[in-house]
Amino acid sequence: MVRIEGISKVYNTGLPDEMLAITDVSLEIGRGEMVVLKGPSGSGKTTLLGIIGCMVRPTQGKVVINDKDVVKLPERFLTQIRRKTFGFIFQHFNLIPGISVRENVCLPLYPTNIPHAVMKDRVQAVLKSLEIHHKINTEVTRLSGGEKQRVAIARALINDPEMLLADEPTAHLDSKLSEDLIVILRRLSAEGKTIIIASHDTIVYDKPYLNRIVEMRHGKVIDVVLREPLPAIQ
Amino acid sequence: MKKHYRILEYALSSLLRRKYKNLALFFIYTLIVCLLSSVMFLTHSLKQEAINVFIDAPELIVQRLLGGRHDLIPLSYVDTIKSFPGVATVTPRFWGYYYDSLTGGNYTVMALTSNASLNLITGRMPEEGECAVGKGVAQARQLDINDALFFTLASEQKLMLKVVGIFTANSSVLTNDLVIFDKNDVIRFFALDKAKATDLMVKINNESEIATVANKIKRTLPDTRPITRSEILRTYENVFNWRGGMALVLFCGALLAFFIFAWDKATGLSAEERQEIGILKAIGWETSDVLTLKFWESTVISFTSFLTGVILGYIHVFEFGGTIFVPILKGWSILFPPFDPMPYIDLYQIVVIFFLTVVPYLASTIIPSWKAAIADPDTIMRT
Amino acid sequence: MILHPGILALFIGEGLVIAMSLYASLLGVEVLRRWDINSSSEEQLRLERRTYLISTLMMYVMFYEVLSLFLYIYTLDSIHVIFVGAMCATGTLNANDIGWYALYIKIIVFFLSSSWIAINYLDNSAEDYPLVRAKYKLLLLITPFIVFCGFLLVKYFLGLKPDIITSCCGSLFSDESKKVSGSLAGLPIKAMMVTFYASATLLLPLIVLSITLRNSFLKYLTAVNSFAFFFISMLSIISFISIYFYELPMHHCPFDILQDTYGYVGYPLYSTLFTGVFFSLISGIVEPLKKIQSLTKTVERAQKMWLAISAIGIIAFVTISTWPIIFSSFKVDM
Secondary structure: OOEEHHHEEEEEOOOOOOOEEEEEEEEEEOOOOOOEOOOOOOHHHHHHHHHOOOOOOOOEEEEEEOOOEEEOOOOHHHHHHHHEEEEEEEOOOOOOOOOHHHHHHHHHOOOOOOOHHHHHHHHHHHHHHHHHHOOOOEEEHHHHHHHHHHHHHHHHHHOOOOEEEEEOOOOOOOHHHHHHHHHHHHHHHHHOOOOEEEEEOHHHHHHOOOEEEEEEEEOEEEEEEEOOOOOOOO | HHHHHHHHHHHHHHHHHHHHHHHHHHHHHHHHHHHHHHHHHHHHHHHHHHHHHHHOOEEEEEEEEEEEEEOEEEOHHHHHHHOOOOEEEEEEEOEEEEEEEEEEEEEEEEEOOOOOOOEEEEOOOOOOOEEEHHHHHHHHHOOOOOOEEEEEEEEEEEEEEEEOOOOOOOOOOHHEEEEEEOOHHHHHHOOOOOOOOOOEEEEEEEEHHHHHHHHHHHHHHHOOOEEEEHHHHHHHHHHHHHHHHHHHHHHHHHHHHHHHHHHHHOOOOOOOHHHHHHHHHOOOOOOOHHHHHHHHHHHHHHHHHHHHHHHHHHHHHHHOOOOOOOOHOOOOOOOOOOOOOOOOOOHHHEEEEEEEHHHHHHHHHHHHHHHHOOOOOOOHHOO | OOOOOOHHHHHHHHHHHHHHHHHHHHHHHHHHHHHOOOOOOOOHHHHHHHHHHHHHHHHHHHHHHHHHHHHHHHHHHHOOHHOOOOOOHHHHHHHHOHHHHHHHHHHHHHHHHHHHHHHHHHHOOOOOOOOHHHHHHHHHHHHHHHHHHHHHHHHHHOOOOOOOOOOOOOOOOOOOOOOOOOOOOOOOHHHHHHHHHHHHHHHHHHHHHHHHHOOOOHHHHHHHHHHHHHHHHHHHHHHHHHHHOOOOOOOOOOOOOOOOHOOOOOOOOHHHHHHHHHHHHHHHHHHHHHHHHHHHHHHHHHHHHHHHHHHHHHHHOOOOOOOOHHHHOOOOOO
């Protein structure tokens, strides 16, 4: 599914604020796995997540997604791959204020030529599966934290991605909501989606059903813990 | 196509969300378009008006020049000109200007000639001791049939005439300032030389011979100046183009200021907008999609402001008589008593206004839009 | 010099477009020099993003060229009054030869910039951007045309001297020789009609064949034919199509049909012709690009679409031009 070989990323090359975000990272993640990138802030988790998600182009190395080398692809095509393959959940929800839940969730589909009817059905389905369907016409700033989180997940799922990437998804949630989120993610994983979470929250990485825990520090992978996947929850 | 439609829809909602910023832009944009279209509409209708004055003018007018200035022309020239082949009739005209101190207007006083295309509303054309007035004059002086009208130039040049007719002409200028006397009254009133006329009106059988005849007149009677109708029209066209152009040049400063303002608006993205574009890029919008979004935003702003501006300009000129610009553009305002421009819609004018406002505006948004659109997709993850 | 709002608008527009195309070329030069698709450096990413700006600029340039073509003709028409003997835009153009050149160059610039956009479209669909270099070289070729066009336009309008009343006498004695030229209009109507319909009946089946068959030669043949058709059509408009619209046997002006008196029929007439010809031409021009592996499929798909548009355009054009010939009561002796 995703194979990364000898990746490095340097920001602002040649400038005084040059920054080495990650060095020589290799990783392979299979279909349907649930993986946590663990490490303190500044350890390069987010950059790695960005590279996997085709948002950031590595300075060096190879990124193969579904057997396609994407490092040299121009942004235009990277975006296309990203749109098809990935769903993103961000730390701050990053919903666009002032518009409704429906519009926020549909946003990733706007620049595609998907028919309106299909789009409509998909929003309904996704929101229903996340039990937030009753808020479909609510303006997003009126939602509670937990609801916002669900809308953010719905948005990540609207394009039916194979892979879900989450960047510190529990940073702004209390422990109850964090648990809820994990349950949702676990269910999605059970449905066959590959899930990669960057987090330094124990609630996330202390879970027994994670397939893989990648520990990072100073831009390097220092430890990978592999676990036997547990049977999916009912 | 669906893609464009949806992005347009989103552009609309995004404009509405930033109501205040965009309203400010909309107002200034509209104001600029409104001012510009007022200038254009007004110049055009003034030009049209001036041209209407001459549309019924004779094909050829012969004036006499003395010391480079217009002088009275001897009636003896009539027969000379009449003898040229191709000339149908030669009619002397007697006319002059009269300043009416009561209304502060300038009237054109003219002797009755056969070809005047005036439409009498009431009454008849004057004989000696009588006069007919344009509807505008009648209104200004509150005249009715059989009222007496007093004209005075100097102690020995005064006339008390009975109004026997009220007329309108094809142009509102004539309607508003023309007074028709009998020929003898004109000669007496202006103390004209009995053997001379103000100018000569020449009628020519074949239109294609006008130039030849004019040429011949000029050669035979070197102290005359033949003027053809097409020349007058051309000159007016040019004068008004020049005036409209000058007004535009003066206006350029305002336009420029506006485009700098627009540039600034477009460049100075708020943190919120930057964040929004960051989100869009992160969730799968491509640079060109954001560019499309920005394009639609500026197009929507442009077209709404443009349409509103043009409509307001139209109302300003044709409903309120272009109050703001009339003094600048009319210039010889004394010659133009009340002036009500005829409403018209001319596609060309609208196209020109479009080129002067929308084209530069759109051009000034390209680079700022692009700068916004190339944001790194991972911006929002890094903050 | 004539200070006319339309002329001012054109000056401002040309100035903007020249600035935009020069800027685009400047950016293009840097892309040409530093482009390296295999690099994943930040530099390359910056160049990549720059290409978006260049294509946006060019897109605007193209739209401007289309619109300004009409504004130009419209303006010529609106100022014809001030020239002796000028009855319409043709008369204004005849006042000074440069006007014609500006018009021709404008049409060329329109075709060039549209081609650039078409090629850009193809290039953007291949992951390795195989045409980057060719594209920016083409851009460097187009820019001088744009600058030259603007230059001619400004020179033309600055050189115009209105025939107005001077202090001593009317102007008409100075310039009687200026008469609207009638050489093109003198083309024999019947022969022109035969040529026009013959070339249309040749071109349409060619386009249809080009859509269905993969033959390269056919594509070139179609392109060449449509190119010829363009000129034949222009001549036909002057020679006989226009007079059927005007219902005046001697009025051959190719511009008056753009006026509201004739229901603005010139706009659909010219736009269908330009569309039809352009899309046939471009389908031929991009034919060699099929050899580039990453483009083969896109080019084939695009060609099919373009040729279909071209066919529709040409059918529409022929229909519009034939309409008055069949349905108007006006008849010309041939």
